Amino acid sequence: MKGKILLVEDEAPIREMLGYTLMKEGYTFREAADVEEARPLIADDRPDLLLLDWMLPGMNGADYARRIRNNPDTRDIPIIMLTARGEEADKVRGLDIGADDYITKPFSTRELLARIRAVMRRTKNRDGEGVVSVKGLTLDPVTIRVTVDEQDVDISPTEFRLLHFFITHPERVYTRDQLLDQVWGQNVYVEERTVDVHIRRLRKTLEPYKYNHFIQTVRSVGYRFSTRI
Ligand code: CA
Numbered sequence: 222m223k224g225k226i227l228l229v230e231d232e233a234p235i236r237e238m239l240g241y242t243l244m245k246e247g248y249t250f251r252e253a254a255d256v257e258e259a260r261p262l263i264a265d266d267r268p269d270l271l272l273l274d275w276m277l278p279g280m281n282g283a284d285y286a287r288r289i290r291n292n293p294d295t296r297d298i299p300i301i302m303l304t305a306r307g308e309e310a311d312k313v314r315g316l317d318i319g320a321d322d323y324i325t326k327p328f329s330t331r332e333l334l335a336r337i338r339a340v341m342r343r344t345k346n347r348d349g350e351g352v353v354s355v356k357g358l359t360l361d362p363v364t365i366r367v368t369v370d371e372q373d374v375d376i377s378p379t380e381f382r383l384l385h386f387f388i389t390h391p392e393r394v395y396t397r398d399q400l401l402d403q404v405w406g407q408n409v410y411v412e413e414r415t416v417d418v419h420i421r422r423l424r425k426t427l428e429p430y431k432y433n434h435f436i437q438t439v440r441s442v443g444y445r446f447s448t449r450i
Pocket residue numbers: 230231232274275276277
């Protein structure tokens with residue numbers, strides 16, 4: 222079995238088309254027309270991946286994604302947002318509220334399947350990974366939690382992934398393109414400046430704890446995590 226996918230989408234033809242495609246690919250597929258319908262399905266049988274439409278009647282997809290991330294029981298369910306919006310700001314916002322990826326309608330079946338595979342590959346080892354700690358900064362990939370001296374640091378899932386990648390690959394310089402591949406996944410078409418946005422946010426998150434200078438800019442190349450200052 223390839224995994225359980227729950228689609229939350231108000232347009233019946235899209236549900237039908239995706240249901241057909243995903244089941245043909247070997248996924249277990251369930252569908253909901255809105256958040257109200259999705260809630261009991263998630264509580265009942267936790268999906269391995271959530272395909273979540275942005276524009277939904279009632280509670281919209283972005284607000285629902287935020288709720289899922291704020292609930293300890295559901296916070297690590299991978300989410301791909303389906304969006305009709307083409308604005309870069311909305312895409313960044315989508316990633317910022319905790320979506321693992323987004324895909325803009327209309328999309329090809331091939332593109333969607335590639336993204337599903339990439340997100341699942343990236344997230345399936347969440348349970349198996351261990352806690353990493355550098356100079357008092359501790360990351361737990363299972364709970365997606367960062368602590369400094371046992372104190373919780375408020376961090377978004379994307380910033381977490383970025384920091385986790387850096388901390389497990391210290392002292393090496395990565396270009397924006399390499400970071401996109403490593404942190405966002407190879408089949409994701411995010412613009413390079415999105416990396417800069419997230420680097421800025423990550424530094425801001427770490428600033429009160431004085432870890433922000435571990436994230437270093439290497440001029441005209443990219444970024445590096447280093448505890449040597
Ligand atoms: Ca919709």
